[in-house]
Amino acid sequence: MARLTGIKIISILCLFLATGQVQGHIEFQSCGGLNSYFCVPRSMCSIQLGFRSLVSGNLGCHSTAVCCPQKSILTRVDIAVPEPVNLSCGRINAKGATFPISDLEYMAQENEFPWMVALLDATYKNYVAGGALIAFHVVISVRGKIDNKNPEQLLVRAGEWDFKVQTEQYPHVDVEVKQIVRHPDFDFNNGANNVALLFLKRSLKADIHINPICLPERPKNFDYSRCIFTGWGKKSFEDYTHMNILKKIELPVVQSSTCQNAINQYLPYKFVLHNSLMCAGGENDKDSCTDDGGSPLACPIQGQPGRYELAGLVNFGLHCGLPGVPGVYVNVANLRQWIEKETAEGPSPDDIQEIPLKPFNTHGWNLNEANKSLAYGNGNGQNEIIGQHYPVNNSPSQPDNADEWVVQEPNQNDAFGDGNAQNNFVNWYPQQNGASAQENNQRDQYSGNSENWDTSTMGYEYN
Template sequence: MFQIWTVGVFLSALILFGAAENYEGDLSIENEMQSPDEQPQCGQGSPAFQESDLNVTDGQARPGEFPWTVAVSHHKKFVCGGSLITPNIVLTSANCVYNKMAEDLVVSAGEWEYGNASEKYPYEEQIVKKLVFHKSFSLRTGANNLALLFLEKEFPMTYRINTICLPTEKRTLNSTRCIAAGWGKNQFKDKHNASILKKIDVPIVPRDICQDQLRQTRMGRTFTLAPNLFCAGGEEGKDACTGDGGGALFCPMPEDPKRFEQIGIVNWGVGCKNKNVPGIYTDVFEYKSWIVELMEGPTGTVTDKN
């Protein structure tokens, strides 16, 4: 029987994707940062990760590959993922930080092996000073499940810590493959989250197909996918899982495939890695005007690097 990971009573047992896998190789990579002071463009990872001799297993990211991926902790306990959209603003899911105080949250950036800051891969932390939830967020259905975290200070922008681009157009109607990253569980029944940042390659699933597939699960035949949500995944063995919630689903930019833009936020799902059971994501493009308005407000700062 399927188990549902989601944000509320109706959709119980929220699964935020993830898994811990073994890795081999020396954590130190020569020239991991070619120029720490160089300012990359949004959606651009470190070019050094492609040249490293670090051995990682299938499904693991390399250090600096997705530098916008951040971890959100509450009272020093990991709660979910997020994405850096400006040097001092994190985009995440509302359910992740629901009923939590801003001053109790910390965002860490530059993580690879979570919580283990090696000499070559140190992470940095910033305190959250303000939370903004979407006013129409529904804990029961997962609708409008997004929030912005405004940080006390800006993260320095390098290839190790960088922002993700917001979508320039609606991408969720296209047949394409995108990537999610996070430190969530590998399997739904796992007791622990992943230690190494995961890399999850999934296809976008058409809305009508996704809704039909979810009606075959314990969601029931009357299930209706909330507006402004979309589906990705449904391939056996490839999925986000418990602990990956709040993280970004990002796709190569059409005009520059080496850079990425965020089209979704990991929202909820029914189990993990089951065939024909896609995961559910918040459609970032549908909320872009809301996000940008808050980014350009007095609390946020916007650096246009598109």
């Protein structure tokens, strides 16, 4: 993104000293309990507080702002001038779409992963599952999380980062679902073929924060690759709420035989890893977790820095973050033939969803008061993609140049897992058709062989 340096507002400091307000629609509020500190957009402060400040509450400011000393508020700012959007699949914004946050741990930069989407309940806009954009009108997720949902009951949210704020320079877009195609061979007993495609009513418009991920060539083996999981699920097994800021965790892909043996140590029957499945993780306190189902596992494309392909989708696991026990993911490469066939036969979108960008000079800011509830816990022709009407090759090609959320606080010692590492597992159960959200969230025991196991039997569960 190109940047031009210009004068933001000539009299900004004078107005600040007098009222704490800036002409136009920007209104700043004191923060950190000090009259000389104000919540301002991150681009307007010469001091950039990083991860530690963010997870400890950001001094009462939203995640897109920083608590800035009056003397450090800039009169000259870098005005972002959008460049033509790179339409190649799988690109990331490693430093965020508009600002970086230093030393982030277990969280993504702002709009770092443009393919990341959330599936929401259409009525209340509650979080349902994660997913990934594989075309501007097609989202891939897992069948188990939406098996009891009709298209009219779901919304797809693209371009999101922090569910608690509305001050992003690039706002999210909600799109209705036109049709859901579920894999017919999904097996509740072992998680095989747990995949679904959601066709959108309107095709999204390519932008810096909204763009599909590449699909891998088939067959492809990602063993020993270090890949990135992203999702808004719970940070640990014991939590009752989701993360508001997108999680980002680097995980190793584990060989199928190793994964199968690890899982079988905890199950009362022999588990066989289906060829539609793969595994990643096994590192202490680093894992996807409850309600991350459908969220993507993206692996870097060799020889193409900054580009990723979709290796897996969060499927199920044993607890969260247990050392030596990987999580189980949908193997996207082994299901690509089904994905291509269904995408080719799927419905076309009605039109293109436009993205209403906010003017830079206002940032959409109108903060009447610092949010005290955030004070302790804010943090928690090449390279084509599948087209809007007809599928084309979504494989990465060689580069042209060869040369209702509650703010969560990620705890480094307890993030994404059971901090005491006790093996108190509940049994896996599938989302049941027709079951209420409350019933599904209670995670009642599931009998895979007509026996009811208690919590000491260490079953596995869908995420």
